Amino acid sequence: MRRLLSQPIPAFILSVGLLGVTAYAVSHFPRSIVAFMLFQASILVLYFARMPAWVKGPLAAVTLIVLMPVVGSINGYYLEIAIQVGIFVALALGLNIVVGLAGLLDLGYVAFFAVGAYTWAVFGSPQANQFLAGGLFPLPQWWFFVFLLLGVGMAAGAGILLGLPVLRLHGDYLAIVTLGFGEVIRVLANNLDKPINFTNGPKGITPISRPPIFFDPALRAVGIEPDPNVIYPLYLYFLVLAIVGVTILVNRRMEDSHLGRAWEAIREDQTAAQAMGVPLVRSKLLAFACGASFAGAVGVLFSAKQVFINPESFTFMESIGVLAMVILGGMGSIPGAVLGATVVTVLNLQVLKGLSLWLNELRNAGTTIFGWSLANLPTQLEPAKYERMVFGLILVLMMIFRPQGILPARRRHRELADGPGEKR
Amino acid sequence: MDFELLIGIFPQVLLDGLILGFMYALIALGYTMVYGVLEFINFAHSEIFVVGAFVGVEILLTFKALGWLDLVSPFLVLLLVLLVGMLASGLLAVSVERIAYRPLRGAPRLIPLISAIGVSFFLQDAVRLFESIWRNSFNLVYPTMETLNLRFNLTETIDVSVKSLVVIVASLLMLWALHALVNRTKIGKAIRAVAEDQATASLMGINVNRMISLTFLIGGAMGGAAGVLFGVQYSLINPYTGFIPGLKAFTAAVLGGIGNIPGAMLGGLVLGLLEAFAASYLSLLTGGAFGAEYKDIFAFSILILILIFRPKGLLGEVVRERA
Numbered sequence: 001m002r003r004l005l006s007q008p009i010p011a012f013i014l015s016v017g018l019l020g021v022t023a024y025a026v027s028h029f030p031r032s033i034v035a036f037m038l039f040q041a042s043i044l045v046l047y048f049a050r051m052p053a054w055v056k057g058p059l060a061a062v063t064l065i066v067l068m069p070v071v072g073s074i075n076g077y078y079l080e081i082a083i084q085v086g087i088f089v090a091l092a093l094g095l096n097i098v099v100g101l102a103g104l105l106d107l108g109y110v111a112f113f114a115v116g117a118y119t120w121a122v123f124g125s126p127q128a129n130q131f132l133a134g135g136l137f138p139l140p141q142w143w144f145f146v147f148l149l150l151g152v153g154m155a156a157g158a159g160i161l162l163g164l165p166v167l168r169l170h171g172d173y174l175a176i177v178t179l180g181f182g183e184v185i186r187v188l189a190n191n192l193d194k195p196i197n198f199t200n201g202p203k204g205i206t207p208i209s210r211p212p213i214f215f216d217p218a219l220r221a222v223g224i225e226p227d228p229n230v231i232y233p234l235y236l237y238f239l240v241l242a243i244v245g246v247t248i249l250v251n252r253r254m255e256d257s258h259l260g261r262a263w264e265a266i267r268e269d270q271t272a273a274q275a276m277g278v279p280l281v282r283s284k285l286l287a288f289a290c291g292a293s294f295a296g297a298v299g300v301l302f303s304a305k306q307v308f309i310n311p312e313s314f315t316f317m318e319s320i321g322v323l324a325m326v327i328l329g330g331m332g333s334i335p336g337a338v339l340g341a342t343v344v345t346v347l348n349l350q351v352l353k354g355l356s357l358w359l360n361e362l363r364n365a366g367t368t369i370f371g372w373s374l375a376n377l378p379t380q381l382e383p384a385k386y387e388r389m390v391f392g393l394i395l396v397l398m399m400i401f402r403p404q405g406i407l408p409a410r411r412r413h414r415e416l417a418d419g420p421g422e423k424r
Numbered sequence: 425m426d427f428e429l430l431i432g433i434f435p436q437v438l439l440d441g442l443i444l445g446f447m448y449a450l451i452a453l454g455y456t457m458v459y460g461v462l463e464f465i466n467f468a469h470s471e472i473f474v475v476g477a478f479v480g481v482e483i484l485l486t487f488k489a490l491g492w493l494d495l496v497s498p499f500l501v502l503l504l505v506l507l508v509g510m511l512a513s514g515l516l517a518v519s520v521e522r523i524a525y526r527p528l529r530g531a532p533r534l535i536p537l538i539s540a541i542g543v544s545f546f547l548q549d550a551v552r553l554f555e556s557i558w559r560n561s562f563n564l565v566y567p568t569m570e571t572l573n574l575r576f577n578l579t580e581t582i583d584v585s586v587k588s589l590v591v592i593v594a595s596l597l598m599l600w601a602l603h604a605l606v607n608r609t610k611i612g613k614a615i616r617a618v619a620e621d622q623a624t625a626s627l628m629g630i631n632v633n634r635m636i637s638l639t640f641l642i643g644g645a646m647g648g649a650a651g652v653l654f655g656v657q658y659s660l661i662n663p664y665t666g667f668i669p670g671l672k673a674f675t676a677a678v679l680g681g682i683g684n685i686p687g688a689m690l691g692g693l694v695l696g697l698l699e700a701f702a703a704s705y706l707s708l709l710t711g712g713a714f715g716a717e718y719k720d721i722f723a724f725s726i727l728i729l730i731l732i733f734r735p736k737g738l739l740g741e742v743v744r745e746r747a
Contacts, residue, residue: 105534107541165732171533172465173731176674180724183671191717316667320541327538378560381553389549395542396524399535 011049016059018042023067030075033354039071040346047335064241069234079233083305085345086240087298092325092341093247093334094294099323100332100409101260102287103267105175108162108182109322112292114189114314115158116151116299118199121309123147124209130197141212148300155296158185159288167284182319189311204310208303211239236305243301247294251334254290263287264332317388321348324391327398330405339407344394348387355383430708435582437704438697443588443657445696446595450650451673452680452688453602454517454643460619460683461639464533467540468520470670471547472644476513476651477661478551480505481564488567498569502590506652513648517640520547526633551663563662566655591653598649599689602642606685615639619683668720672699675727681737690738699723 004010022039029035043063049056072079091113098106122128124144128137166177193201210232213219219226254260262283265273274280303309325344329336359377366375398405451473458466483505487493493501524543528536555562572587606612617625618635626632654669655661672695680691702722707715730737 103534105537165728169731169735172537173735175534175537176465176671177728177731179671180727184721184724187718187721195714317545320545323538323541378556380556380560380562386549386553388545389553392542392544392546392549396539396546397542399539399542400524400527403531403535 005045005049008051008055011051012055012059015042015046015049018045019063019067023071026071026078027074033350036071036075036078036081037346037350040342044339065238069237072233072237073230076233079237081345081349083233083237083240084349085342086237086244087302087305088322088325088341088345089244089338090240090247090294090298091322092329092337093244093251094291094298095322096291096326096332096334096337097251097254097263097294098287098291099326100330100337101255101267102263102284104284104287105171105178106288106291107175107179107316107319107323108185109178109291109295110314110316110318111162111182111185112155112158112295113299113302113318114185114311115155115292116296117303117309117313118189118205118299119151119154119296120144120147120300121205121208121303122198124304125205125207127197127200127205130200138209141209142214144209144211144300144304148297151296151300152293153296155292155299156289158296159290159292160285162292163285163288167281179316179319182314182316186311186314186316189314199311202310202312204308204312205303206308208307208309210304210307211235236301239301240298243297248334248338255334259283259286267332317391320391320395321387324394328394328406330408332409333405333407336405336407336409340405344390347390352384352386352390359383430705433704435579437700439582439584439588440704441697441700442693443591443696444700445693446592446599447650447654447657447669447692448673448676448696449689449692450595450598450646450653451669452677452692453599453685454647455674456677456680456682456685456688457615457639457643459677460685461615461636462525462529462536463683464525464536465540465674466517466525466640466643467537468524468543468547469517469643469647470666470673471544471551472513472517472520473647473651473654473670474551474661474663474666475516475547476509476648477655477665478555478564478651478663479512479648480509480652480655481566481661483508484567485564493567493569498571499590501569502572502652502656506594506649509648509652510645511648513651514641514645517644517647518637521637521640526636548663548666555663563660566659566661568659572656587656591657594649594653598646602646603685605642611638672723675723675730678727678735679730679737681739684737684739687737687739694738695723695726698726 004014019039019042022035022042025032025035026039046056046060046063068082069079072082091109094112095106095109098104098109123137123139124147125138129135162178162181166174169177189199190202192198193203199205213226213228213231213235216226219231262273262278265276265278266280266283270280302313306313321344322341325340326337327340328343329338329340359374359381362374363377364375366373368374451469454469454472455466458464458469484493484501487496487501520543524539525536528539552562555564572590573585575583575585577583606615614625614630614635615638617628617630618632618639622632625635651666654665673692676691676695677688678691679695680687680689682688699719699722703716703719706718706722
């Protein structure tokens with residue numbers, strides 16, 4: 001397989017063939033999770049296949065822009081998964097800047113996601129009428145795009161706000177303080193329903209406006225009657241795709257920029273970096289701000305997608321989930337973050353849920369194994385609820401066996417490779 | 425503002441704070457001892473604590489099912505539960521160190537921390553998995569024992585339950601025992617030597633690995649004891665119970681000066697008292713605008729402030745530049 005993939009022509013035939021076959025399989029067995037996972041795996045094969053950029057680029061574009069929506073229209077749940085994967089890819093890429101490039105372990109990353117989500121949720125729903133007079137809210141849908149930028153700004157601001165007090169800390173103390181920050185944001189979201197009702201507390205906010213279908217007239221012009229149930233998932237998918245695209249682009253530009261190199265210098269040896277004239281304070285603050293801003297953008301999108309949000313979506317577990325994605329793929333590696341986010345999301349949404357469904361079917365059918373009926377299986381046993389176990393296993397196993405991740409960053413991660421490194 | 429009320433509840437709040445404080449102190453010891461020896465935050469310690477609580481509830485529920493709970497003196501039962509819980513938690517802590525931390529010794533500092541977070545998450549769901557299969561429920565309640573729930577009045581407004589006294593006495597005994605162990609015995613001396621300088625300690629003929637395991641055993645046992653006492657005091661437990669107390673106990677350890685055993689005890693008490701007062705007075709003082717729900721934020725703010733302004737803590741005299 002590896003040899004096939006290393007030669008352009010066989011690689012092209014193999015990856016196109018696999019994509020075709022698996023897409024066909026999905027269309028034939030729309031409810032089979034296995035078929036969809038094979039389809040996802042063939043996208044991975046495409047990534048590894050070696051061919052000229054002018055072939056691979058368009059091929060990847062066709063896969064993501066045409067093939068994926070087609071597959072998604074066969075089974076709507078798959079499009080939902082693709083959207084979720086996209087959201088987590090953007091989050092993982094954002095965290096990758098903070099943890100992977102700058103080496104600042106942030107355990108409260110989901111707080112920035114929450115800031116973005118609440119920014120749009122409060123003003124894109126009637127909620128803001130609770131504390132602003134005039135009955136102006138919800139804002140018209142087109143404000144969504146303004147808030148996409150505003151969410152970026154708010155989250156970046158929160159990043160600087162967190163960054164300022166913790167600049168002097170490093171290593172594990174920094175990790176604990178960011179954890180505390182994440183919890184503080186969640187507790188605030190949970191309790192700021194009084195004395196003035198900003199967030200509606202644990203009950204959450206609904207209904208949140210969705211993004212406007214600005215291309216509605218264009219669709220009608222070509223004779224398509226837009227059905228919101230079909231249009232919205234596709235629309236959100238393309239929005240996520242666009243955000244992920246921008247995120248990847250920014251990440252790649254960032255990596256080799258002045259700032260990116262400064263971050264990596266800080267990660268490897270803070271003192272040496274400072275001696276070489278790297279401005280520590282500014283670089284670290286910018287790392288927090290940049291990382292946070294991506295989370296802010298997807299946060300806005302997330303609240304518009306969900307229509308309903310409450311503090312439950314922004315727990316410590318989510319932060320660790322995103323961290324597990326970054327670690328799995330490889331700290332500091334962009335393709336790694338994408339792969340990690342995809343694998344973990346697929347594990348949670350497909351494998352664990354699939355196991356739950358399967359177990360329930362067996363239970364209901366009263367299947368017996370070795371004379372013991374599965375109908376006796378404890379009802380509390382739901383594999384879908386064991387996300388933490390997945391995250392935990394990923395973190396421990398990766399740290400012990402492959403700390404550089406599945407797709408390590410190109411520039412060798414000296415800190416990980418050298419073993420007993422410098423004790424700062 | 426109702427000053428009479430403010431003063432009236434003062435002793436009760438003080439008592440609650442003390443109980444909470446002793447609980448935090450016991451858990452904080454686990455963090456601080458490990459940090460003293462390995463300079464590493466054992467993030468999984470909160471789950472070691474929870475496992476102690478679950479071992480305790482399992483024994484008590486079994487006793488109850490067998491009908492032994494009314495036959496034997498509750499204090500004997502409690503002693504047994506405490507010992508078994510300590511043993512289980514201690515052994516778990518040792519095996520966690522052996523499996524997930526020892527292979528990573530010498531790696532950059534963030535690596536074992538991430539591994540510890542992973543262990544913590546894994547253990548939470550492992551407990552849940554076990555209890556889901558075993559009891560088909562993972563929210564468990566400590567069975568009530570009549571004698572322990574007796575309350576007696578100190579004054580007209582303050583009453584104390586027997587179990588609160590048990591918690592305080594047990595904590596004091598354990599803190600004293602630990603203090604004696606670390607400061608008066610040869611083993612304690614060896615542990616302190618390892619904490620001071622591993623290489624030199626090993627040159628002096630101290631088995632460093634064994635001392636590290638022992639540190640985890642003792643810290644874990646303290647955590648397990650805290651788990652059992654937590655269950656006895658507050659009754660309700662679930663696999664995720666440990667997170668917040670764990671974080672607060674870590675705060676307590678930092679507050680007292682991490683790596684410093686008396687500091688952890690002091691930090692625990694201070695934090696417990698502060699939290700109890702915040703929980704009951706915040707709402708009264710702000711006219712109901714901010715209530716007890718902000719007590720967690722209160723603890724985190726203390727943590728952040730301490731780390732920024734006095735990272736060595738209240739009693740930390742050993743200042744080492746750490747990454």
